[in-house]
Amino acid sequence: MSTDEIRARIKKSIATITSLSPEEITDTASYKDDLQLDSLTILEITVDAEYQFQVKIPDEVLSEIRTVDDTVRVVQQHLELAVA
Amino acid sequence: MKQRRVVVTGIGVVTPIGTGRERFWTNLLEGRSGIGPVRSFDTSAYSVHRGAEVHGFAVENYLSNLDAAHLGRASQFAIAAARLALADANVEIASLDLERAGVSMGTTSGEPREVERFDDLFIGKKLERVGPEFLGLYPSHVIAAHIARELRFAGINIMIPTACAAGNYAIAHAFDVLRAGRADLMLAGGSDSFSRITYTGFAQLGAIAPEVCQPFDRYRKGMIPGEGAGVIVLEPLSSAKHRGARIYAEIAGYGLSCDAHHMTAAHPNGEGAVRAMKQALEQSGTNPEEVSYISAHGTGTATNDRLETIAVKQLFAGSAYRIPMSSIKSMLGHTMGAASAIEAAACALAVYHDRIPPTINLKERDPECDLDYVPNCAREHEVRVAMNNAYAFGGNNASLILRKCESLN
Amino acid sequence: MRNRVVITGAGVISSLGDSSSSLQLSLCSGRRAVKPVELFSTAGLGCPLGGEIPSFDAKKYLGRRNLRPLDRTSRLVASAAQMALDDSGWSESMRKQQEVGLVLGTMFCSVHTISEFDRRAVEVGPGYASPMDFSNTVINAAAGQTAILHNLRGINSTISTGITSGLQAIAYATEVIRSGRARAILAGGADEMCFESFYGFDRAGLLCRSDESAGDFPIPFDKRRNGFALGEGAALLMIEDAHSARERGARVLAEITGHGCAYDCSHGEDEESAVNAIALSVRRALNDAFTGPHEIDCLSASANGSYAGDRHEAKGIRTGLNGQTRKLPVTAIKSMLGETLGASGPMQTIAVLETMRDGVLPGINGLEQVEDDLAFDMISSDNSEIDLEEALINSVGFDGHCCSLVLAKVQ
Numbered sequence: 001m002s003t004d005e006i007r008a009r010i011k012k013s014i015a016t017i018t019s020l021s022p023e024e025i026t027d028t029a030s031y032k033d034d035l036q037l038d039s040l041t042i043l044e045i046t047v048d049a050e051y052q053f054q055v056k057i058p059d060e061v062l063s064e065i066r067t068v069d070d071t072v073r074v075v076q077q078h079l080e081l082a083v084a
Numbered sequence: 085m086k087q088r089r090v091v092v093t094g095i096g097v098v099t100p101i102g103t104g105r106e107r108f109w110t111n112l113l114e115g116r117s118g119i120g121p122v123r124s125f126d127t128s129a130y131s132v133h134r135g136a137e138v139h140g141f142a143v144e145n146y147l148s149n150l151d152a153a154h155l156g157r158a159s160q161f162a163i164a165a166a167r168l169a170l171a172d173a174n175v176e177i178a179s180l181d182l183e184r185a186g187v188s189m190g191t192t193s194g195e196p197r198e199v200e201r202f203d204d205l206f207i208g209k210k211l212e213r214v215g216p217e218f219l220g221l222y223p224s225h226v227i228a229a230h231i232a233r234e235l236r237f238a239g240i241n242i243m244i245p246t247a248c249a250a251g252n253y254a255i256a257h258a259f260d261v262l263r264a265g266r267a268d269l270m271l272a273g274g275s276d277s278f279s280r281i282t283y284t285g286f287a288q289l290g291a292i293a294p295e296v297c298q299p300f301d302r303y304r305k306g307m308i309p310g311e312g313a314g315v316i317v318l319e320p321l322s323s324a325k326h327r328g329a330r331i332y333a334e335i336a337g338y339g340l341s342c343d344a345h346h347m348t349a350a351h352p353n354g355e356g357a358v359r360a361m362k363q364a365l366e367q368s369g370t371n372p373e374e375v376s377y378i379s380a381h382g383t384g385t386a387t388n389d390r391l392e393t394i395a396v397k398q399l400f401a402g403s404a405y406r407i408p409m410s411s412i413k414s415m416l417g418h419t420m421g422a423a424s425a426i427e428a429a430a431c432a433l434a435v436y437h438d439r440i441p442p443t444i445n446l447k448e449r450d451p452e453c454d455l456d457y458v459p460n461c462a463r464e465h466e467v468r469v470a471m472n473n474a475y476a477f478g479g480n481n482a483s484l485i486l487r488k489c490e491s492l493n
Numbered sequence: 494m495r496n497r498v499v500i501t502g503a504g505v506i507s508s509l510g511d512s513s514s515s516l517q518l519s520l521c522s523g524r525r526a527v528k529p530v531e532l533f534s535t536a537g538l539g540c541p542l543g544g545e546i547p548s549f550d551a552k553k554y555l556g557r558r559n560l561r562p563l564d565r566t567s568r569l570v571a572s573a574a575q576m577a578l579d580d581s582g583w584s585e586s587m588r589k590q591q592e593v594g595l596v597l598g599t600m601f602c603s604v605h606t607i608s609e610f611d612r613r614a615v616e617v618g619p620g621y622a623s624p625m626d627f628s629n630t631v632i633n634a635a636a637g638q639t640a641i642l643h644n645l646r647g648i649n650s651t652i653s654t655g656i657t658s659g660l661q662a663i664a665y666a667t668e669v670i671r672s673g674r675a676r677a678i679l680a681g682g683a684d685e686m687c688f689e690s691f692y693g694f695d696r697a698g699l700l701c702r703s704d705e706s707a708g709d710f711p712i713p714f715d716k717r718r719n720g721f722a723l724g725e726g727a728a729l730l731m732i733e734d735a736h737s738a739r740e741r742g743a744r745v746l747a748e749i750t751g752h753g754c755a756y757d758c759s760h761g762e763d764e765e766s767a768v769n770a771i772a773l774s775v776r777r778a779l780n781d782a783f784t785g786p787h788e789i790d791c792l793s794a795s796a797n798g799s800y801a802g803d804r805h806e807a808k809g810i811r812t813g814l815n816g817q818t819r820k821l822p823v824t825a826i827k828s829m830l831g832e833t834l835g836a837s838g839p840m841q842t843i844a845v846l847e848t849m850r851d852g853v854l855p856g857i858n859g860l861e862q863v864e865d866d867l868a869f870d871m872i873s874s875d876n877s878e879i880d881l882e883e884a885l886i887n888s889v890g891f892d893g894h895c896c897s898l899v900l901a902k903v904q
Binding site for chain 3: 129130131183186187191192193194196199200202203204206207211212214215216218219220222223224225226228229232233236237238239240241242243244245246247253257260264266280281283284285286287288289340341342343344345346347348356359367476477478479480
């Protein structure tokens, strides 16, 4: 799956979870500071990404996920791991 | 009209560290832990595996009228605790005006195992196996209803499912009912059964500790889900005296508040918790300095324990450092809707015996949690006034005040 | 010295209208919400009928807020709350200054959410369960979500007593106001239509059958009745201490003068026990209201088409009112709304408020063959005009709970 596809799907799910418009969900916007999302919502975004892509992101990595870019990167890494 | 005073005359508990008041209190003071590997379902797909379950519980010992097959687990615990409480209070059911005997209970999940069974059969395409019994087993109000049916109590019957603060809410309501003269005796408390739904949820929130529950410890890693029930017998002081009942403590008052902030996270300033405690003190006519002991909510999560400490310091100011505050969740795990009821029972016993249960597993001091948490060993301490705090999902906060029953001037 | 308690506003989301007046209009036009269920499949079930709210869209009432964290039940409650707050004039700025409470009665809250959360965990693994859905698996979730959305920082409680949950919540809130512990509380109830609970009722044999020959008769007090049809919705009343309400210039709809409750240990299986419990509940409410059977101008019955339940209620009311029921006008709005569980008592309350306002008591829709030896004479499918000063609102559950409320018009 291409990075773009992953990004598109993640942004779509964030839009559903947060009711934010696609324009607001930029690649580098910080979930917490820019988008004003609380920790439960950020967790939901991560779990939803895990569910959609059928990957498991270890707890230690969760705190590193702060932006859309981070989510895309981590998902991609774990998809590659799964295939390997 | 004179406001009736309300006292605790009986205690019944089903807990991971023992069933029955004596066993429970002894184990509490000895710092025994009820936490172990989860046995009621397979946790291999989880990253955590420990819980505080009740083992070896047989409801048949407590049933005279109902059939165990028609009772979910939380209802079974609740009935057992109710019977134990009545026996402890030396109440002769035959002497009661049953229309003025009531039940007020709290819970977090009701009977989740019944939904789990529904779901398993649904997934396995065998839903037809769920029959008429489902409606009689599942909805949470059955817990209070089953107690009433077992005991034939025909008075007030109410379920207050305010999650992890439910026990305090239920006791508060029973207190109000008795004060208003709408009942002569109330069984009040809470019950919850261990469930994979609850376990899954807390695991997903990253809230479950891998090994132990260590409230206020610097390296605390979270809570440990548990199960159980606590029921206390409440009656007017006048009737308790009249029948020569042993009085553990008086319920002096309570405070309730709502954070209205977040479903699973408390207000960052502990604001709601402070309001509940303040209201409890004001309504019961208690000065902060008079509080001898605080039974903390103390779940063992990084956030709760820190915020709870902030709230207590805010309300009690200088006195906060002098008031011992322990969390028995360190031993029982978090028994959900039963927690604050079991903790209220522990407070009543603390008041009666002038002893305080410890917070166990407290090894490393957390600079942000620097109050006296009664680390590891129970303590002899005159307990004139105890405060029982509980905080729940949905921002429900409840504080209950118990005190020695004496003539008031 | 107890405070007097008044109702200063109402909000309702029902299958027959999303305002007090539209609900009353529907009830008085004999509109029936009970029809084949569309929210989920009823294939394989005995009863295909329900009174669901078609195309419920919470955005209509709650605007542009993010509603994803709220499930259907929470959305119903939050929407009804918005309307009750608007109706009673409790603005956002007022709520910043003063604490408004919320007491919600619900039988299930979100059993659908609980079930979906669990099923996903079982099917794909607990690591994929939704953390956001988890916060809606507690029975006080809807009350919590609504408090957050509307900044309701006062006393917040959830009451679960089966079908009587909503009326019981109003009684609970009444006591809180009387004691001076709070000045303003939104009190009422809600339950949603979902497969999980529907299935439970159907398998328990409580719903009206779809058997072609027997027909579907979820009709209160009708000889042909064969069970009830489920409904759904949310209804909340703004309940205040009379003095504060007057001081802030609130429009007062009615006064809650009394309440009572009791429990039938036979849970409907023994007629004498059931009748006694209902009678006790009624008597307690009348005594609490310092009133008597002669003063009651109408009865809003809980009857929903249950074969034994309706009969027990009629007998219980007759006993509770010392036999003074022949000339008592009776309505049973579940004939049109279906059994809305936690929302039922509060919906009955809102309908009574409307009758106090416009003098029209809705007839019992579909009633053609009145049960023999029924205690009531003034009961029919036609509306009646009444001058309603004092009403008795009754709520009875199949599981034994009974709750009664007395409402009085404020002069």
